[in-house]
Amino acid sequence: MVIRISIPDATIETRTVGDDVHIDITPRGGPEGAGNAATQTTPGGLAPMIEAGDLEVGEALYWSRPRLGVRHEAQVLPNGWLSFEGKPYRTPSGAAVAAAGSQADGWTAWRRERDGVIIGSLRKVH
Secondary structure, three states: EEEEEEEEEEEEEEEEEEEEEEEEEEEEOOOOOOOOOOHHHHOOHHHHHHHHHOOOOOOEEEEEOOOOOOEEEEEEEOOEEEEEEEEEEHHHHHHHHHHOOOOOOHHOOOOOOOOEEEEEEHHOOO
C-alpha cells in the first residue's frame, strides 16, 4: 500500500513493508526545497554574473556527460537561480545534484550554451 500526502514544502510518501512503515520526505523542487516560490526571493548563485553582464536572464546552460551519453540543459532565471527540468534551483550545484542523482559540482559542470564557457570561471572573475 502507498499513501501520498502533499504539504506546501514537501511530499511525504509512506509505504508498508511487512509490519514496518517506511516514510520518505522529499522537499518540493529538489534537495534545496526550491519548489516553494517564497524561497526564491533570495538571490541565487548566478545573480552576480547576471549583474556583471556575464550571464543573461533566459540564457541556456548545458552539462554534457559523454560517457553516459547524456546532455542536461538548464536556463538562467531572473533572480540568479537556474531552472532544470522545470524546477528552480538556487545554485548550479543544486541543479547538478538533481541532474546527476548524486553529489556534483555545478560550478564546473554547467557551461554557457553560446560559447561553452564553464560558469565557474565567470565566478572567479567577481
